[in-house]
Amino acid sequence: MFLSVFDLFKIGIGPSSSHTMGPMTAAARFLDEILTGDWPRPAGAKVDRVGASLHGSLAYTGVGHGTDRAVMLGLYGLTPVTVDPDQTDGIVEQISRDKRVSPEGHPSYRFDPGIDLVLDKKTPLLGHANGMAFYAYDASDRLLLKRIYYSIGGGFVVSEEELQRMKAKTAAPAAGKRVPYPFANAVEMLAMASRSGLSIAEMKRANEEIHMQRAVLDAGLDAVWDAMSRCIDRGLSQDGIMPGGLKVRRRARQLHDKLQEQWSQNRPNPLLANDWLSIYAMAVNEENAAGGRVVTAPTNGAAGTLPAVLRYWLHFHVEADKDSIRDFLLTAAAVGGIIKTNASISGAEVGCQGEVGSASAMAAAGLCAVMGGTPEQVENAAEIALEHHLGMTCDPVGGLVQVPCIERNALGAVKAVTAASLAIKGDGKHFVPLDAAIETMRQTGMDMSEKYKETSLGGLAVNVVEC
Template sequence: MKGVRRSRRRQLRTPFVGMFDLFRIGIGPSSSHTVGPMRAAAEFLRWIALHEELPDADGLACDLYGSLALTGVGHGTDAAVLAGLCGAEPETVDPNEIPSLLAGIRARRTVELANGRSLSFDPVRDLRFRMKEFLPGHPNALAFSLCRSGEPVFSRIYYSVGGGFIQVEGQAVELSEQPPPRYPFNSAGELLAICQASGLTIAALARANEAGYRPEAEVDARLDAVWAAMSRCIDRGLVGGGILPGGLNVRRRAAGLHEALLERDRLDQGDPLRAMEWVNLFALAVNEENAAGGRVVTAPTNGAAGIIPAVMRYYERFITNASRDGIHAFLLAAAAIGSIIKRNASISGADVGCQGEVGSAAAMAAAGLAAALGGTNEQIENAAEIALEHNLGLTCDPVGGLVQIPCIERNAVAAVKAINAARLALHGDGTHRVSLDQAIETMRQTGKDMKRKYKETSLGGLAVNVPIC
């Protein structure tokens, strides 16, 4: 596209990722295809309003590239961009208000700027899907262009790099503003060494880092808010019904399964696999809410948003000594592991396949559960490694470009796998042959070797072998 600068530079190394960068409250169905593009569109409007030196323009256009183009409609990318151009932010927008925002911008065919100016923008003409083009910085790319008489005079490229994170081309990944952490670590090996030297648990070290940015009371309040948002998402999913949007005619199952499990518990408590079925239910509930475009917490992505909440609800419901402190330790340890994975590999399905989404979430959940159950630092790292190792090579091949098949059931299976990984690790003493850092590097290499059609393009795997009727 004329006016879009195509640097050959790969994305810059991710700076330290904090707890509340990884766990963000947003909307479904996708953190990389919905939350990130909405955030990018809103940021672009703020940015151009602050830069009066930009060339005179009377219009605006947006080009979607790579995975954002190929699976964008099924993931709601087009709607997310339009909502962002209306000023909506994923953390605060009411999902029920998005249809009226979209109707308004389609009717006006203009974008309103904060300084009172307006730019012409016809979604049919000016939101373009470049399905055969990939920009070099990341498979999830979008470019916003200021135009004069239909021709671009300035363009700004964004990459949606997973988990709702966005990156402007040539800049570091966008994170919340904060000073360097008290205990910086780049790898699991460094994390374990720092914990040993300081005498801290992984959760306590993560808490100390967060407390360097804000008061302890605020850290606790934010941890409570994240868990409350996850819990509300589970609870909404337990009563949601009907058919999921998108054309696959996937019926929501969580509400019916919930009623069946309640009845089974009333009649018989003797099923040894009872807890597993409840874990399946919790994960299905979250991911059905996500697929319906509801309010979810990226954990660390939307496509894998059900795994950590399901394992946390398992801890809360089935562990006798479950406590608020345990919930906090769970989230803090999970975030420490997620930070390492994002820094050294990827949490983006478009970048490394579903191993980066479901694999990362399973590793985080396993580590979190091991921490909540009082595991040693070595056992926590082992739990994360087991969960990640046994998701290596997992492809991202959503049928119809929708976060439904196989994504919803995949979260349920991975949640159970995370619990098993934690329990295996807790039966050991923390020593093991394959380190978490080695598993993360293997995931990075596997993702690099994986064919593009298996990385959230819907051009391979189940996406081409399951007919859409």
């Protein structure tokens, strides 16, 4: 299945792609289903009330990840792209007060969040750990329509039918168009690069341009980086306590000011690059934790790793330019697509190895490419980064993407740069193929206890006392 660069890099809001953006998108899909869906409508029946239930990981960590708010905003008619993060508190308060939602193009529906939004920890939906159900009732509370959706990571949402087709590997390619370089794994990617003489970014670009004009693609890539860069800058300008109750203080601005002082005084710092990487990544993930505007890369929980490495490239390499930014993103998306196709980018499916591990591999590949790496070196860089995240659990304290998520992104960025540096100094030949690392991640995720898959039932989440 063709995955666009814009499937991997979605502009949205925090704090979670799977627990915030996904449920908001699912609610919007349900509203569309009410109006245009093919479902049996009893004569004269009209939808008067809507409701939703959250299951699995969405139920366990939904409040900490803002899932309840996301559903409310989605039923209000907003999407991750259209919602203004600065307006969300007021909208949520209005819905709670009025006990109604009035999405554009719809009549007003009864919706009392205290009754009609249920966090059901006892009834898992078997298709996926991130399951949710939406309901529509008439004025006499007769059930008219029920739909189940799954948020499968990175903001992707599928219905029950779509999920079954995915599992059966029968899903049709996007837009029904055949791409010129349809690599589904790293072996195929390298073989096609060898035969064509093209870089990974050039092959990915050729695939994208089957679906859109070059100018549209470039404008979209520029918009993605602009959103990432603005997120870094905003994160570096903010301070104070992040929401959620853990009372975790933002640190990126303070650390940035100290580093700027060292820079201006020409004080020696052998860890300078690592410090900048860490601060950039933390800035993004602090913004994400606060519900700000972020870009999935490939998820919100891992949103800081790749932008930090790309900002590092622009900061420390004089040859960096706009074309190199586009090549970085295209290369990273090619690797991210292979990982998602053959394993997962969802913490609820495979733990944090699928989120920060995937992000680090994507960032390493992108950096290696713009530094002049061959396709073989790029594949090696991605493998090194991913291999050294294998087995990493997803255990957010208090169900919030703050501890250990923020610092974990910083270290993922450091690993990505190290992996790219190691790979580009070699000839591309290495012992463990990227495909083997991806399959190992998938198997490890299958073996991993549910306690360590974004449920906050194990790991740091139960061994750190919440303040």
